[in-house]
Amino acid sequence: MKVEQIYTGCLAHAAYYVESNGEAAVFDPLREVEPYLERAKKDNAKIKYVFETHFHADFVSGHLDLKKKAGAEIVFGPLAKPAYEATVAEDGQIFKVGNYKVKVIHTPGHTMESTTYLLIDEKGKEHGIITGDTLFIGDVGRPDLAQHVISELTEEKLAAHLYDSLRNKIMPLSDDIIVYPNHGAGSACGKKMSKETSDTLGHQKKTNYALRADMTKEEFIKELLTGLTAPPGYFPQNVLMNIKGYESLDTIMERGQQPLSPDAFEAASNETHALMIDTRKAQDFSKGFIPNSINIGLEGNFAQWVGEMIPDVKQHILLITYPGKEEEAITRLSRVGYDNTIGYLEGGFESWKKANKEIDSIDRITASDLEQIQKGKKHLIFDVRKKSEFDSEHAVDAVNVPLNEINQHLAQFPKEGSFVLHCEGGYRSMIAASILKQRGWDNFVDVIEGFNAIKETDIPRSEFVEPTSML
Template sequence: MHVEQIYTGCLAHAAYYLESKGEAAIFDPLREVDPYIARANKDNAKIKYVFETHFHADFVSGHLDLKKKTGAQIVFGPTAKPGYEAIVAKDGQIFEVGDYKVKVIHTPGHTMESTTYLLIDDKGQEHGIITGDTLFIGDVGRPDLAQHVVSELTEEKLAGHLFDSLRNKIMPLDDHLIVYPNHGAGSACGKMMSKETTDTLGHQKKVNYALRADMTKDEFIKELLTGLTRPPGYFPQNVLMNIKGYESLDTIKERGEKPLSPRAFEVAANETDALMLDTRTPMDFARGFIPNSINIGLKGNFAQWVGEMIPDIKQQILLITYPGQEEEAITRLSRVGYDHTIGYLEGGFDAWKKAGKEYETVGRIDVNEFEETYKREKPVVIDIRKKSEFDSEHVVDAINVPLNDINENLSRFPKDKSFVLYCAGGYRSMVAASILKQRGWDNFVDVIEGFDEIKKTSVEKTDYICPTTLL
């Protein structure tokens, strides 16, 4: 059976391409649809359907642009109420793609419209299941997201629905079926997903905690809800975009790909409420940046951190990128609904500097300097990593302020004494540094390459790295 997983690592997202006899289907596409169209053209195939497993929270789907550009029909599972023309399928309904069949299996729980698609080959044999966020490899979808859109859908109610869906719809299926989930490790849609992106259902029944055969519903709900972290703030806004509709990516790119000279960029920054977003590496940002700009590097989980750190998806954005990366930045912003880029700095930061414009820097120290400073001065040390990372191991006496909580915890950053920032590898701490600089802090340094380097070079020489078990 011709099934192809199209995986995008920075979002830990998997879309799927199915083709038979010149007909194709796309499952859970990302916002930019040209790669899917090109893939179908390679097979001389026409995209017949765009299947959506649910209204996604962590990205804006490309179903509307695919329909517009190819004429494909959009398919949702039962109970979905899209604000545009689409097929709302019945449980058990079968769609034909060439000689293949796609059977709708309604599996509410992650959301109420969540649907699994059973793939049946040209010989009538069941091949696999495209599970969306119902079943991951090693995990299942979190049931606490829909309540941020529909308040009466509590996480307990949805967890109960998910238990029933798994036991009554998924687990009775044959063990040989291949599980094709929507996400892998790194996605915020689950809590303990595997790095593997496919597996057999039979193996998942053996190793996935949520599929344990002797688990009661109450045990399932308790275990599923334990340890859930706060979902990113942009999730409900993405859900609404996927329900109601959105502008074409072509329109967004046309609006955003507007080159601005240093002078025009400065005028735009002063005369609008646009946020200046610098997407360069932490190292280059630290060496020089436009005052009041925020650093979230493209070489990292860019879209996810934009979603975490910029509360309003309608925020206007002015981009500072390396020359030639403007389109990539605009596209990756649009994946999570940030559609209001209004221009970019032509020539990048180098053009700004050559124009004699004011710029700032971030102080940084390497691990040897950190070790010496730590021993000599015992400075305030602030760890920007997630609580789970901090709880596992951290510098003794460090204060934990996770990056996604920084705006609510600015009072924990001293203004009357110097302090040191670190994260795991330097990416998140530079995001934090840029925010602190914007808010008026200038009395800190950042550790180059972060805790990973501190631990690697210093753990055998000092005792200042403290595992939780020793606290």
């Protein structure tokens, strides 16, 4: 039996390809399905099933395109109600793929339809569990997402279900079983996920806080719900897309891969009011960009930050990328449901410059520059890292406005005087800088390499204390 984890770092997402004796199954695939089709072709295997552990919130699954292109049967666990043809399995139902078996274990809690799939090898040995968002390495799935789609499913009710699922369905399994989760560290679907992407169940029983043997249900619920931050706004929209269906990725790629000259790009922006996303690196964007464009760099957690910062997945988008990066940008947007890219700037930003179009820029300084500035008239410093990062260590008197909350707190940024922006390394602060520029601020500078560089100076810092915050 071949079990292959296909990990995509920018979404901290793991899909699984399992093959035996010429038949294959794919679990929780991403939107672009060609990698799975190529793996099956290489093995001379037919993809028989697409197993979905639940209706995902943080990405749009590729199950519908796999059904269309490979003839695969879509399988959900109990209680799922997809709006398209699919098999809704019963708890305990067995599916055969080649010489191995996949057993359905209904594990409600993250969502009510959440299901774990037990892999049983050719010799009848229980090999591993594909857990979706029920059990991560070091964590379990957050139980507060389904209520954003079905209001009566409170986080307390779901947490109670998850406690029962873990104790009654997962923990009784053999310690040597391998846990194959849907996400790793960096995903917003949990709060304490490990960087490891698989482990034995026995080790998780010893190290995962949520699997403590002596934990009561009340203790579990309290500990699980403590410290949860608000989920990204696009999550409920992705859930509905996964339930109701969506356009084929082929259609989305054809629509988005429309090269536009600078004049055509400018006209499209004016006529459609599309959001212009510039996916270049922060240092290149800062030196020159199209006025009113937003920088979300393709080299970082691009899709996640698009999802955090753009409320409506139906938003029309125009792209500015490095030449040759257009297809990658459209694909990564589609992974989180942003399917309405309507074109890109042909030739990239250089073509805009050559056309003598209007250009804006953002001033940047080094941490050493900031150190010298602060010796004179001190400037207000805005730190756009997460609150947990800020609380751990920050520049004295800095104000914490997490990037994903910036649109709700624009009034905190002064229109008079000067201020300074920074994050950890410069990626997030350039997103913030481009948003502020778009909204009319021009009285700030961004710190190159952010807090990583600030820590190398003598700028006073506070550690593990309550933050100074204006929020």
